[in-house]
Amino acid sequence: MNHFPAWKNILLIVVFLLGSVYALPNLYGEDPAVQVSPLRNAVINDILLADIKEKLNGGNVELASSELSEKQLLLRFSDTGNQLKAADIIRDALAKNYVVALNLAPATPEWLRALNAFPMYLGLDLRGGVHFLLDVDMAAAEKQSISRQALDIRQYLRENKLRYLSVLVSDETIRIKFRNLDVQSQALEKLSRQFRTWEFSTELENTITPTLIANMSAKELAAVKKYALQQNIITLKNRVNELGVAEPVIQQQGDRRIVVELPGVQDTARAKEILGATATLEYHLVDVEHSLSAAISGRVPLGSKLYNKRDGGQVLLKKQVIVTGNEIIDASSGIENDTGSAMVSVSLDGPGGKKMSKTTRNNTGKPMAVVFIENRSDIKRVNGELVRHKTIVEEVINVATIRGHFSNRFQTTGLDNSAEARDLALLLRAGALAAPIDIVEERTVGPSLGQDNITKGFQSVLIGFVLVLIFMAIYYKTFGLFADIALATNLILIIAILSLLQATLTLPGIAGIVLTVGMAVDANVLIFERIKEELKNGNSAQASIQAGYEKAFSTIADANITTLIAAIILFGFGTGPIKGFAITLSIGILTSMFTAIIGTRALVNLTYGNRQINTLKI
Amino acid sequence: MNDPYTIKVDFLSKRHIALVLSSLLLIISITSLATQGLKKGIDFTGGTLVEMSFPKPADLGELRGLLLEANFHGATVQHFGSSKEVLIRLLPDTALNTAALSNRVLGLVNTSFSQTGELRRAEFVGPQVGEELSEDGGLALIYALICILIYVTFRFEYRFAIGSVAALGHDVIITLGVFSVFQFEFDLTVLAAILAVIGYSLNDTIVVFDRVRENFRKLRKGTPIEVVNISLNQTLSRTIMTSVTTLLVLLALFFLGGEIIHDFAMALIIGVLVGTYSSIYIASPITLALGISKADLMVVKVDQSELDKIP
Numbered sequence: 001m002n003h004f005p006a007w008k009n010i011l012l013i014v015v016f017l018l019g020s021v022y023a024l025p026n027l028y029g030e031d032p033a034v035q036v037s038p039l040r041n042a043v044i045n046d047i048l049l050a051d052i053k054e055k056l057n058g059g060n061v062e063l064a065s066s067e068l069s070e071k072q073l074l075l076r077f078s079d080t081g082n083q084l085k086a087a088d089i090i091r092d093a094l095a096k097n098y099v100v101a102l103n104l105a106p107a108t109p110e111w112l113r114a115l116n117a118f119p120m121y122l123g124l125d126l127r128g129g130v131h132f133l134l135d136v137d138m139a140a141a142e143k144q145s146i147s148r149q150a151l152d153i154r155q156y157l158r159e160n161k162l163r164y165l166s167v168l169v170s171d172e173t174i175r176i177k178f179r180n181l182d183v184q185s186q187a188l189e190k191l192s193r194q195f196r197t198w199e200f201s202t203e204l205e206n207t208i209t210p211t212l213i214a215n216m217s218a219k220e221l222a223a224v225k226k227y228a229l230q231q232n233i234i235t236l237k238n239r240v241n242e243l244g245v246a247e248p249v250i251q252q253q254g255d256r257r258i259v260v261e262l263p264g265v266q267d268t269a270r271a272k273e274i275l276g277a278t279a280t281l282e283y284h285l286v287d288v289e290h291s292l293s294a295a296i297s298g299r300v301p302l303g304s305k306l307y308n309k310r311d312g313g314q315v316l317l318k319k320q321v322i323v324t325g326n327e328i329i330d331a332s333s334g335i336e337n338d339t340g341s342a343m344v345s346v347s348l349d350g351p352g353g354k355k356m357s358k359t360t361r362n363n364t365g366k367p368m369a370v371v372f373i374e375n376r377s378d379i380k381r382v383n384g385e386l387v388r389h390k391t392i393v394e395e396v397i398n399v400a401t402i403r404g405h406f407s408n409r410f411q412t413t414g415l416d417n418s419a420e421a422r423d424l425a426l427l428l429r430a431g432a433l434a435a436p437i438d439i440v441e442e443r444t445v446g447p448s449l450g451q452d453n454i455t456k457g458f459q460s461v462l463i464g465f466v467l468v469l470i471f472m473a474i475y476y477k478t479f480g481l482f483a484d485i486a487l488a489t490n491l492i493l494i495i496a497i498l499s500l501l502q503a504t505l506t507l508p509g510i511a512g513i514v515l516t517v518g519m520a521v522d523a524n525v526l527i528f529e530r531i532k533e534e535l536k537n538g539n540s541a542q543a544s545i546q547a548g549y550e551k552a553f554s555t556i557a558d559a560n561i562t563t564l565i566a567a568i569i570l571f572g573f574g575t576g577p578i579k580g581f582a583i584t585l586s587i588g589i590l591t592s593m594f595t596a597i598i599g600t601r602a603l604v605n606l607t608y609g610n611r612q613i614n615t616l617k618i
Numbered sequence: 619m620n621d622p623y624t625i626k627v628d629f630l631s632k633r634h635i636a637l638v639l640s641s642l643l644l645i646i647s648i649t650s651l652a653t654q655g656l657k658k659g660i661d662f663t664g665g666t667l668v669e670m671s672f673p674k675p676a677d678l679g680e681l682r683g684l685l686l687e688a689n690f691h692g693a694t695v696q697h698f699g700s701s702k703e704v705l706i707r708l709l710p711d712t713a714l715n716t717a718a719l720s721n722r723v724l725g726l727v728n729t730s731f732s733q734t735g736e737l738r739r740a741e742f743v744g745p746q747v748g749e750e751l752s753e754d755g756g757l758a759l760i761y762a763l764i765c766i767l768i769y770v771t772f773r774f775e776y777r778f779a780i781g782s783v784a785a786l787g788h789d790v791i792i793t794l795g796v797f798s799v800f801q802f803e804f805d806l807t808v809l810a811a812i813l814a815v816i817g818y819s820l821n822d823t824i825v826v827f828d829r830v831r832e833n834f835r836k837l838r839k840g841t842p843i844e845v846v847n848i849s850l851n852q853t854l855s856r857t858i859m860t861s862v863t864t865l866l867v868l869l870a871l872f873f874l875g876g877e878i879i880h881d882f883a884m885a886l887i888i889g890v891l892v893g894t895y896s897s898i899y900i901a902s903p904i905t906l907a908l909g910i911s912k913a914d915l916m917v918v919k920v921d922q923s924e925l926d927k928i929p
Contacts (some may be wrong), residue, residue: 003698125878133747188809268740269721440744442720448671449738456876462868463874471863509805511871511879515814517884518867521823525859533852555828558773559821563764566817570810578810585814 001144002545002609004602012523012602015204016489022496025108025119031064032083033105035246036073036550044073047212052090059089064139074105077169102264120498121582123506124443126457128450129263130271133441134236136256140436141228142172145215148172149198153214156194162187165209168499174214175203197223222518225255232437233258234248235280236275243271258437270445275439281325281428284317285359286367286399292316307371310395317369317396327352331428334422342421343413346428353408361405370398370412398424457510464514465491472521476528479615482603486595490520493591494584516588522559523596528618541613549601557598560589629850629898630843630906636899638786647795656798659805660741662755664748666670666719668707670727670735675701680732686727699877703738755809759790765816774827775914781905782823785896789819793889807882815889818864822857822897829853830902834915846902889924 013170038044043569049068052075063086066077075090077083083102091100095158099380104127124131147169153176154167165177169212179183184202189412191212192200197220203211214222233250236258240248251262267270287304295316305319348356358370373394398413415421445453446514468487473482494513498505531548539547566584571582610618660667678695681704690708698705707725720740728734743751763783770779790812797804823861829849837845849918865887871882 076707134746135746233668258747269718269725271847272718272721319700412642439742440747442740442742444720446737446739448736449669452880453876456874456879460870460874460879464870467866468863469689469871471866475859507876507879508810508882511807511882513869514867514875515864518864519818519860521863522821522856522860525863529853529856529859551832555825558828559824562766562769562820563649563817564823565769565814566762569758569762569765570813573754573761581734581810581814585817 002542002605004605005457008598009602011598014515016494019493019496020498021112022117023492025106025112025117026495026497028107028109028119030104031076031078031107032080034075034083034087035101035103035105036075036090036094037071037101042098044068044070052093053062054094054098055089056086060086061089074103076105076107077372086596093371099241099244101244101246104264109566118499118502119503120505121497122454123504123509124261124263124450125445125507125536126450126454127506128445129261129448130265130268130445131441131443132260132262132271132275133253134258134260134275134437135260135440136232137438138179138225138228138231138500141224142216142221145224146172146174149216150216152196153191156191157187160190162190168308172215176212176214178210178212182211184212188212218595220592229256229258231409234609236260239242239275250594257440261481263396264447272439273440275437276553279330280373281321282371282373283324283356284320284369285322286369287316287318288366290316294580307369307394307396309399310372310397315369315396315399317371321555322368323348323355327355331425333418335418335581336411339413341413342415342417342418344421344428345409345411348408349407356410357405357407359419359541360402360407364402364404367394367399367401369400370424371395372397375429413532432507444494448550453507457507461491461510461514461517465517468517468521472524476618478525478607479524479528479531479600479604482600482607483521483528483596486524486599487520490588490592491517491598492593493595494588497591498584503583504580505584509584511583512584513588516585516592519563519591520588523552523592524557524600526556527597527600531616531618535618540615541608544616545608547605549597555598556593560593564589619773624674624704624851625844625847626851626864627854629845630847630903631905633899634894635839637903640896640900642838643792643795644788646799647791650795651791651800654798654801656794656804657801658752659803659808660743660748661806662752662804663709663745664745665772666724667739667741667892668706668720668725668737669698669739670724671703671738672735673702674733675906676704676895677732678704680705681727682724684730685723688725690723704735755806758795758813759816760811763787766820768817769877770824770827774831775910777908777910777914778827778831778906780908781901781903782827784819784828784904785823785893785901786816786819788896788900789815789889789892792892793885796888797885802881802884805881807879808885810880811885814886818886818890819893819896822860823901825856826850826853826897826902827905830905830910834912837905842906847904847914850898850902857894857897861890864890 036044036048040511043335046068047067052073053063053066054229056075061082062078064078066076073273075086077086086351087100087102094100102407108118123385149465150167150169151175154164157164157167159178163179164183165179167174167176169175178189188200188202191198191214191401199215199217201215203213207368229252234249237248240250240262241260241263245262245265247263249259251259252258280548287301290301292314295301295304295315300306300316303319304316307315307317308489309315328346331344331346333344335341335343366406371394373392398412398415400414412424415424471485472483472487474480476483496517498509527548531544534539534544534547556592567582567586567589571579572587635761642690676697679699682693683696685706691708694707696705697703706727708719708723720742724737724740763786766786768782770782772816793815794804796802797808802808826849829852830846832846833849833852836843837848840848842907866885870892871879871888877882
């Protein structure tokens with residue numbers, strides 16, 4: 001009477017086999033690898049691979065294997081010594097168009113990779129690395145957008161010969177004053193047609209000077225914020241590429257936050273410098289007509305300004321800006337062919353190129369300086385209020401002589417070394433950000449702690465698991481063994497599902513697995529206790545089994561659904577590590593119901609199903 | 619002797635003692651929470667934390683002096699796990715609160731301390747993030763309780779829902795109380811543990827309620843108190859078994875999981891113990907006190923003839 005239909009047994013076997021296959025990649029270790037990914041319009045192809053292979057051969061570095069995909073080239077090595085040597089060789093060979101990063105690539109065999117089976121994705125607390133949460137200053141983004149709009153309105157009014165008294169920005173509105181009502185109504189009509197995302201209205205109280213009030217529409221405001229976030233994400237992606245990180249994560253979180261995760265990065269100071277500051281640039285001419293020493297002693301000529309140089313000393317620059325960072329399209333470092341010294345190539349956009357052309361035509365032979373303007377901001381608590389404290393640091397990062405007339409492409413040469421060139425290029429590129437960003441959260445885990453966490457997590461899963469196995473086997477005898485087999489299968493299934501979903505496994509996630517192991521047997525305990533009760537009531541063994549499973553089911557379902565509710569809420573509110581806990585707990589609840597109810601039942605049926613029995617070992 | 623409906627342990631006769639005990643624990647917990655509060659970790663207060671490991675045991679006094687000299691006032695320095703590992707904490711208002719702070723501490727220690735160490739962990743949480751996490755954490759607890767209240771009302775009856783949520787509130791307050799009384803650090807992982815405690819304790823309560831409902835429907839005689847007592851007895855061995863297996867794995871986590879998971883495991887151990895107790899002594903007595911009876915749990919049978927009359 002206790003017999004499963006064939007399909008149920010087959011289903012169990014299929015699930016078990018699939019689970020085993022997808023859990024399998026976790027048993028293989030990792031290979032030291034070098035990952036090459038293209039920047040901008042660089043390509044990854046066989047020619048590049050052949051080139052790298054040749055260079056590695058020349059450097060006596062043994063390549064274990066290589067994988068070529070559209071997005072990246074992965075080169076595996078037998079040990080870290082070879083890996084590091086190879087990374088140096090490849091970096092020198094490829095220079096600026098590729099990101100060359102050290103990585104640990106999963107040593108999953110080919111046939112498993114073909115099945116899309118990969119090991120679990122380890123969180124930063126297990127593999128080591130940095131996690132940043134960045135907050136985009138939306139008020140600043142809004143302000144920038146409003147002042148830009150005010151400029152456009154002014155220009156439009158001028159071009160259309162609509163004479164105005166003033167265009168002023170106050171808070172979130174733009175106030176445009178006119179000499180008479182006639183111009184005002186004309187302007188209202190034209191402006192409303194031209195600037196559709198803005199809402200224009202006449203100010204009624206002010207009858208002396210006719211005034212128009214312009215407000216950004218709610219839709220436009222949302223768009224501005226979205227744009228600020230998107231632009232920051234793109235800029236951050238570019239900057240992170242500079243850091244040479246193998247698998248960086250840059251994601252939006254909520255409507256104003258950005259998460260940046262950099263696995264394996266240890267030099268957090270550099271990462272923070274690059275991520276945290278918002279920077280702009282300005283090219284200025286050096287004021288050579290006036291004396292620098294006079295300026296230092298206090299007599300700064302009109303139209304000029306004294307600046308500090310980054311490497312010490314001061315320089316007098318003309319106040320007029322040639323081009324700003326917004327007009328820079330690209331900047332990259334390299335080696336100058338004839339002199340062999342480090343240099344930076346810069347490309348400007350159309351308007352920037354025109355301005356540069358105009359300046360350089362008349363100023364050949366004169367020095368030009370790059371001013372780097374950094375907005376550092378931090379948040380302090382003053383009398384319980386959070387106050388953003390801003391400092392603007394202006395520094396001259398480079399002074400170079402204009403050697404000839406150029407427009408939108410030029411080189412800055414005479415840099416000390418390639419590291420300096422790289423930094424200058426990076427700073428130039430970091431040029432424009434839509435809105436300032438602050439690091440509001442940082443979590444760094446060193447490699448030794450990551451490894452410790454893995455070891456300790458693994459140990460506690462193992463010991464907890466073995467303890468439960470022994471306890472169940474002693475207490476429930478044969479049935480305890482069934483529960484043990486179910487529990488082991490459950491563990492395999494959890495690992496398989498985590499691997500398949502590529503959900504991030506964190507230390508609290510491992511704790512979730514441990515907890516699931518303890519709680520998963522609950523379903524079996526409920527069933528076995530029911531069977532015992534039925535036996536006590538004098539029912540036959542077969543009937544007791546049947547009744548035990550049946551009666552325990554609704555209890556198991558109710559109990560697990562309520563736990564699942566708690567886990568889902570945890571997932572909804574939690575951040576990184578907590579989410580990991582919620583995920584493993586939820587998966588564990590679902591798989592445990594499957595293995596504990598259907599899995600053990602199949603084992604019970606196979607053992608006792610088709611024969612007359614008088615006693616059960618329970 | 620083999621009658622499953624006998625009462626071996628008369629749990630409910632001791633429910634008044636339990637009431638006194640629980641009230642006492644609740645009063646202590648709430649008083650402690652109100653007066654000294656929780657020792658919140660930097661997840662909730664905001665601040666900076668640097669964990670370093672050294673090749674030799676580190677002299678905390680020297681390290682403190684060093685930090686004080688460099689104007690890191692109010693820095694707390696302690697051993698973490700072993701004497702070779704050191705945890706340095708800086709509260710948000712004691713120093714310039716930027717993400718660069720941890721690097722400055724690290725740089726200082728590695729240039730001026732008697733031995734150089736390796737960075738194990740650095741955390742910075744901005745004050746506004748800390749505030750948000752506190753708020754979100756509180757909200758998560760409340761949402762969890764409300765959702766459970768709804769589910770249990772829907773599956774059982776409102777008196778059971780009130781009983782189970784009261785038991786959960788009891789468990790959460792006492793677990794928090796233990797953390798407050800002993801000033802254990804309360805961080806995000808501990809909060810996660812408390813939510814897991816809710817799940818676990820509820821699991822226990824639901825199993826008992828399920829049996830109570832079944833017995834109310836099945837048993838012809840017996841007062842509600844007797845029915846509940848019988849149900850508690852029938853589920854007793856399961857309650858103990860599951861608590862034991864869960865505690866086994868939690869002890870493994872507590873002793874082997876490492877410092878970071880230590881407080882998490884402790885919160886769960888306390889929660890499992892309190893949760894097991896509350897599903898017997900809080901959830902059921904409250905449901906009884908609310909006047910649950912046989913009539914409330916009978917399956918409503920739809921009268922077919924009534925339905926037929928509807929055109």
